[in-house]
Amino acid sequence: MxxxxxxxxxxxxxxxxxxxxxxxxxxxxxxxxxxxxxxxxxxxxxxxxxxxxxxxxxxxxxxxxxxxxxxxxxxxxxxxxxxxxxxxxxxxxxxxxxxxxxxxxxxxxxxxxxxxxxxxxxxxxxxxxxxxxxxxxxxxxxxxxxxxxxxxTPLKSALRRVANIFVPLIPALIGCGIVAGVAGLLTNLEWLPGITPALAALSSAFMALIAVFVGHNTAKEFGGTPVLGGAVAAVVVHPGVTEVTAFGAALAPGQGGVLGALAAALLGTYVEKRCRARLPGTLDVLLTPTLTVLVSGLVTLYVLMYAAGEVATAIGTAADWLLTTTGALAGLILGGLFLPLVMLGLHQALIPIHTTLIEQQGHTVLLPVLAMAGAGQVGAAAAVYVRLRHDTTLRTTIRSALPAGLLGVGEPLIYGVSLPLGRPFLTACVGGAAGGAFVGLFAMLATDVGATAIGPSGWALFPLLAGGGGWAVTAGVYGGGLLTGYVVGFAATYFFGLGDGTARMRLWGA
CATH class of the missing domain: 3.30.1360.60 (Glucose permease domain IIB)
Structure with missing residues (x-):
């Protein structure tokens, strides 16, 4: 109903x-x-x-x-x-x-x-x-x-905690990403030159201090004092780190990014808990925050920032190589496997990777590819709607969920229609793989498609698109990928996902 x-x-x-x-x-x-x-x-x-x-x-x-x-x-x-x-x-x-x-x-x-x-x-x-x-x-x-x-399970518990740290930051990422897109558009059109610097400052301020927010949320999630987590992580973005030498080279503000902030706050929480368990109340109020900032801060400066910087650089290099060298194949695999990752909760591991790429390059090239999985799901649901014409209840369910699916909220369709049916879930993955291959192919042709924020998907991602070819070209490639996902997901489900097309089939085995 x-x-x-x-x-x-x-x-x-x-x-x-x-x-x-x-x-x-x-x-x-x-x-x-x-x-x-x-x-x-x-x-x-x-x-x-x-x-x-x-x-x-x-x-x-x-x-x-x-x-x-x-x-x-x-x-x-x-x-x-x-x-x-x-x-x-x-x-x-x-x-x-x-x-x-x-x-x-x-x-x-x-x-x-x-x-x-x-x-x-x-x-x-x-x-x-x-x-x-x-x-x-x-x-x-x-x-x-x-x-x-x-x-x-330990893995899923850890992934939930990762999500608990990063997801509260998504609204700010979205808002700043859209403002950055508007600023870039105005700059390209040479309109309102007096206001574009202000828009650029507004859009970049949050990213300049995102390490502090990550540190705050990390300490909060793991039972530490949030402000101490933020204080320890703040050193990652402080301009004064240029005076510090680690592993033979001067540090740079922001080196290690959100990964360094995450590690710093985890260490800070550990130090804080150890101190509070051992110090008497009269000393706890003074020594615990002091030792937390001092010990964790020094380890962050001399070890964690460098190590996290190396990891962040490797992530950026790997993402670029993956799409520019094996784009079509990589897009096919990523687009085809993302729905199962969501199904198992493993997609949460990608949140810090997306955030690292946005912080490092200004956009994440992985999200538009992964968003194609939602397009395949929409196409599959549309095929179920067309084939099961006499089932008014299911058609009403699909009709009410499709608008959200088009905007990137695909879970109602996944868990209410395709996954319980079985085969439509698999054919939705086929549609996602086709859309991912389309976007990946253009990445191989030097037309990369990125997103300046995480969270939105589907048609809601258009305002957040960015790429080397300009917004219009980037939007064209992304739109082509969505259309490919819709069409292939629909066709695969229509012809192969519903058995003999009758009103009765075996769930997970039609």
């Missing part, structure tokens, strides 16, 4: 609160780009069925650490604000903390699978009506249950 969206953020928040057990059951509140994340005292007090049926709720997801209500981009921030106001009025919630997770796995029909805990092997099931959203919801729940045991 298509959900009514004529509700207000306050009415949505007021409806959500009793369904999650009331104010006394909520221990923390946070949000990311699409999800309201709640810490709950008693999970059993949640009315899942009523919550999923609530207008405006796209689905729910549990990652073991929080209960997440999927509301969609733009909406979630306003609902979270209203939710917090209700809790503050009642006195039932702790102080909210910033969220930091990658976009969730959700379905418009209300079934959600955690990207970090989705099955990577087929589910052996009996025949089920493939065209019913309810059948897909049940299969999605089975996938989720099978993988829930794997959610707490």
């Amino acid at each position: 298509h959900k009514d969206t004529s509700h207000t953020p306050r009415s949505t928040a007021a409806a959500l609160l009793p369904l999650v057990g009331g104010p006394a059951n909520v221990t923390s509140v946070a949000h990311c780009m699409t999800r309201l994340r709640l810490g709950l005292a008693d999970r059993s007090r949640v009315d899942d069925a009523a919550l999923r049926a609530l207008p405006g709720v796209l689905g729910v997801v549990e990652d073991g650490a929080s209960y997440q209500v999927v509301l969609g981009p733009g909406v979630v921030g306003r609902v979270t604000e209203a939710f917090e106001a209700l809790l503050a009025a009642d006195g039932g919630s702790d102080t909210p903390t910033a969220d930091a997770s990658i976009a969730p796995a959700a379905t418009p029909a209300g079934t959600v699978i955690d990207p970090a805990g989705t099955a990577d092997t087929p589910v052996d099931t009996a025949d089920a009506p493939a065209g019913t959203a309810d059948a897909l919801a049940r299969r999605g729940a089975e996938l989720k249950a099978r993988q829930k045991r794997r959610d707490a």
Whole structure:
């Protein structure tokens, strides 16, 4: 059933609160780009069925650490604000903390699978009506249950923490990236020469100090004092480091970038915890912050900045070589494998790589290639919509999720349609591979396509595009890649992804 969206953020928040057990059951509140994340005292007090049926709720997801209500981009921030106001009025919630997770796995029909805990092997099931959203919801729940045991693996826990550090920075990256694009356009057109320097300063200021924010978030995530994490990481971008010599060469401000800041703040948090565990209270207030800054700062200057700088340089060199030398093949592999990476939660490992490339080169050449996976998913969903003409429920689900998919929010389609069906997920990967190969081919022809920020995808990425050939050429290549992904994803699904095309098929085995 298509959900009514004529509700207000306050009415949505007021409806959500009793369904999650009331104010006394909520221990923390946070949000990311699409999800309201709640810490709950008693999970059993949640009315899942009523919550999923609530207008405006796209689905729910549990990652073991929080209960997440999927509301969609733009909406979630306003609902979270209203939710917090209700809790503050009642006195039932702790102080909210910033969220930091990658976009969730959700379905418009209300079934959600955690990207970090989705099955990577087929589910052996009996025949089920493939065209019913309810059948897909049940299969999605089975996938989720099978993988829930794997959610707490050390790798996935580490990746979640990486996401918790970097994702809160995405809004600033987006805003500064768009301002940088406007400044570049005005400069090329020689318009408003009096304001372009101001726009350039606005767009570059955040990137000049991003190490401080990374240090702050790292310490916060790992249980240290956030401001101490920021203080230790600040040395990475301080102009005075030019007077310091490490490994026979003078340091440069920003050397090591976000990787150096991350390492510095991790070390600082470790030193701080060790000090607090050993120093008496009378000395702790003075010596702990002093030793944290001193010890961590010196190690950062004489070891970490140099080492992280070498790693960052290697990342930039490898990314450039990968696309300029093996562009079509690299694009095919990256575009084809990104949906499975999202499915397994491993895409979070790419966040610091994207950020390093943006900091180092001004844009990340990997994101536009990876964005082609979403184009393949849109094409696959469109094919399912066309082939299953008599299934009005599933078609309504796809119709409600396609606009978000076009804007790069593809999880509702992935986890509500293609993944439970099985074959359409594979054919969506084929579409993503084709789109990635298209973009990679042009990189081999010296027309690189980059993004000045991470977060947006699909059509929402156009304002953030950058490349050596100018915005128009870059946008043309990126648009061509999207079109290729749509067409190939549609064709592969239409002809090979739906079995005999009848209204019944075997999920994960049609």
